Amino acid sequence: MRTLIIAEHDGQHLNEQVARAVTAAQAWQQPVDVLIAAAQADALAAQAASLQGVSNVLIASDAALQHPTAEHLAEIIVPLAANYTVVLAAHSAFSKNVLPRVAALLDVNMISDVLEIVDTHTYVRGIYAGNVLATVQSSDAKQVLTVRGSKFAAAATGAAAGTQTVAVPAAPEHSRWVAEAFNKSERPPLAAAKVVVSGGRALGSAEAFKDVLAPLADKLHAAIGASRAAVDAGYAPNDLQVGQTGVVVAPELYIAVGISGAIQHAYGMKDSKVVVAINQDPEAQIFKIADYGLVADLFEAVPQLTAAL
Amino acid sequence: MKALVAIKRVVDYNIQVRVKADGSDVDIDGVKMGVNPFDENAIEEAIRLKEKGIVTEIVAVTIGNAANQDILRHALAMGADRAMLVETQDTLHSLGVAKVLKAVVEREQPTLILLGKQAIDDDAGQTGQMLAALLKLPQATYASQISIEGNQATVVREIDGGTQTLSVSLPAVITADLRLNEPRYVKLPNLMMARKKPLENVALDTLGVALSHNVKQLKVATPPARPAGVMVKDVNELLSKLRTHEGIIA
Ligand SMILES: Cc1cc2nc3c(=O)[nH]c(=O)nc-3n(C[C@H](O)[C@H](O)[C@H](O)COP(=O)(O)OP(=O)(O)OC[C@H]3O[C@@H](n4cnc5c(N)ncnc54)[C@H](O)[C@@H]3O)c2cc1C
Ligand SMILES: Nc1ncnc2c1ncn2[C@@H]1O[C@H](COP(=O)(O)O)[C@@H](O)[C@H]1O
Numbered sequence: 319m320r321t322l323i324i325a326e327h328d329g330q331h332l333n334e335q336v337a338r339a340v341t342a343a344q345a346w347q348q349p350v351d352v353l354i355a356a357a358q359a360d361a362l363a364a365q366a367a368s369l370q371g372v373s374n375v376l377i378a379s380d381a382a383l384q385h386p387t388a389e390h391l392a393e394i395i396v397p398l399a400a401n402y403t404v405v406l407a408a409h410s411a412f413s414k415n416v417l418p419r420v421a422a423l424l425d426v427n428m429i430s431d432v433l434e435i436v437d438t439h440t441y442v443r444g445i446y447a448g449n450v451l452a453t454v455q456s457s458d459a460k461q462v463l464t465v466r467g468s469k470f471a472a473a474a475t476g477a478a479a480g481t482q483t484v485a486v487p488a489a490p491e492h493s494r495w496v497a498e499a500f501n502k503s504e505r506p507p508l509a510a511a512k513v514v515v516s517g518g519r520a521l522g523s524a525e526a527f528k529d530v531l532a533p534l535a536d537k538l539h540a541a542i543g544a545s546r547a548a549v550d551a552g553y554a555p556n557d558l559q560v561g562q563t564g565v566v567v568a569p570e571l572y573i574a575v576g577i578s579g580a581i582q583h584a585y586g587m588k589d590s591k592v593v594v595a596i597n598q599d600p601e602a603q604i605f606k607i608a609d610y611g612l613v614a615d616l617f618e619a620v621p622q623l624t625a626a627l
Numbered sequence: 628m629k630a631l632v633a634i635k636r637v638v639d640y641n642i643q644v645r646v647k648a649d650g651s652d653v654d655i656d657g658v659k660m661g662v663n664p665f666d667e668n669a670i671e672e673a674i675r676l677k678e679k680g681i682v683t684e685i686v687a688v689t690i691g692n693a694a695n696q697d698i699l700r701h702a703l704a705m706g707a708d709r710a711m712l713v714e715t716q717d718t719l720h721s722l723g724v725a726k727v728l729k730a731v732v733e734r735e736q737p738t739l740i741l742l743g744k745q746a747i748d749d750d751a752g753q754t755g756q757m758l759a760a761l762l763k764l765p766q767a768t769y770a771s772q773i774s775i776e777g778n779q780a781t782v783v784r785e786i787d788g789g790t791q792t793l794s795v796s797l798p799a800v801i802t803a804d805l806r807l808n809e810p811r812y813v814k815l816p817n818l819m820m821a822r823k824k825p826l827e828n829v830a831l832d833t834l835g836v837a838l839s840h841n842v843k844q845l846k847v848a849t850p851p852a853r854p855a856g857v858m859v860k861d862v863n864e865l866l867s868k869l870r871t872h873e874g875i876i877a
Contacts (some may be wrong), residue, residue, distance in 0.1 A: 325838075357778070357815045364824055372747075387793070388756065388766055388768075389765055389766070392760065405857065410787055411769065411785070411786040411787040412786070412787065414644060414752050414753075415756060415766075415768050415769075416753075416756075418753035418756035418757045418760070419756045419757065419759065419760040419766065420723065420756075420760075421722065421753070422722060422725060422756070422757035422758075422760035422761050423760045425722075425841045426722070427720055427721070427722045427841055428629060428721070428722070428751075428753055428757075430750070430751050430752055430753060431750070434811070439846070441852065443747075443750075444651075444750065444850070445748060445749055445750055445847070446643075446653065446747070446750070447640075447643060447646050447747060447750065447849070448750075448850065449643055449849075450646055450653055450847050450848070450849065450850070451846045451847065451848045451849070451850050452844055452846075453844070453845040453846045453847070453848075454842055454843065454844050454845065455842070455843045455845055456811075456841055456842045456843075457841045457842075457843075458841045458842075467860055490765070491796075492765040492795060492796045492799075493766070493794075493796075493799075494766075494793065494794045494795070495766035495791070495792075495793060496781065496792040496794050497791070497792040498789065498790070498791045498792070499789045499790050500788045501788065501789050502788035505833075507788070509787065513875070530669075538876065548803070549636065549806075549871060555787070555789075556790070556806060557785070557786075557787060557788050557789050559792075561807055562747070562750070563804070565769050565787065570872075570875070571869070571872075571873070571875045573748060580641070581643060587790055587851065591872075593856070594867070594869070600858075601674070605856070605858070606852050606854075608856045609853070609856040610856055610857060610858075610859050610865055611855070611856055611857070611858045611859065612696055612858070612859050612861070612862070612865050612866050612870070613858065614658070614862075617643070619862055622862040623862045623865065623866070626862055626863065627868075627876065
């Protein structure tokens, strides 16, 4: 039997997490295929075909897939699943929207955000905002899951898998894409950045994100992140939220500025290699998970740090 | 239109749960419980739609043991009109919950089906999408804004890197994100009044839902703690520490 990976992309580039999902998929020791569903699939298919460990790239190409809905993708994936015992994707807003729908149509359970694949039916995943690790086993005939990308290395490129076209049923009419608004940024994407500088409620304004945090992020070529309190207060856009409800990051360096370190925030960053916390409250929770803690007023410490770099 | 809101009883989000000594499960004996935060946003949204004259009746439903009545009372006190407890001692995973909710939807025939985007205990984030699939209905997950006109709902969704807007025809399944609204506080008089609102108990067996138990939790553990860090006295010390880690800063 085979494993199918659902690839995420932006129309031009394969998401870097796909290569990580390919590594995770090797756990089943069976051929791994990658599905590209896109309006223009050729360049994307070539990128997927170059990943070491991929047997076949399935191409679902249709103009309607410029902005695919979960309903449409599920209708493409479910018939394909007859040939697969494992359907997986890297955990993201995209995959966690689509795969539960696929799993239910296949009448199997789904395992979300897998941190470790113990064996072909057994997984470790976080529950209670990552405060507990649960080992779960699924005896379903098909395994449908998402994996935490940062827990798996990216597969190397340089291979040349074959490609194959698959049928695309008409898009369901009950759901229609209307618009998308992406916060444009020259910075590296949050989920993939090597360095993340995050600001909390203490920043106090959107201006402070721009004037205090951004210069530090510039020097470090870092992505900017935020706590929920900062996002809710309108200091930062919602897609920068790190945590249980936002993005999970695992950079080489995470600098938490004026963030208290609530468990929901910690969920999103405690796998970072080195954590720095700058907070004026020596009792702040964030210091418990920081490698280096600095008790200071961020409005003094951050400009000093920026100047010293 | 009728709105059905599915809510789950979970450990209060402020509480850090502990693992039982034998590692069989988490220990939630005597721990403070409440409505899953995202589900409170779902209830709140239904109430606001009712206040706008779009929704006419709000039914809150939960699947669980008798203790779950407290969250239904909470939903009634917020402003739901009726509540339903589908009673079972069983622990269901998202697929099982979705199957039971499907049976409830078939009975109640709501036009709007609201859930939270994820339960903060299992962190699965699956039930809404699964329910939509089983009902062959459109889904709009992670909603931060919902507007309804005629039989169309326009939903702004929070996705990686920004937002997406979808238009779905009703009936549809919509899952709430935290930024959808700010749930109202429940005042004591509302709780008193909620006692008079109908709360129906339905035994799970009477719904005729076939459930499998294919997912087993083998064990739970506390994740390894991060090694204790050090406090630095100033920015210069911080920088010299960071320079000991190769390649992090220039
Ligand atoms: C279901 C649910 C999901 C959630 N999901 C998330 C999530 O994904 N991400 C998330 O972040 N939160 C999430 N939260 C919210 C979380 O519980 C906290 O409320 C939030 O993280 C607090 O943000 P904060 O640390 O910026 O603010 P606060 O807790 O207010 O902390 C501000 C910190 O700044 C410090 N400070 C103040 N002034 C200065 C100064 N001048 N210099 C230095 N330090 C200063 C203070 O000492 C304090 O520690 C969630 C909550 C719930 C209920
Ligand atoms: N036992 C339950 N009873 C009612 N609704 C539930 C139950 N479990 C989950 N839900 C709903 O499904 C959503 C997502 O749950 P989950 O898929 O477990 O993350 C929750 O926010 C609730 O709205």
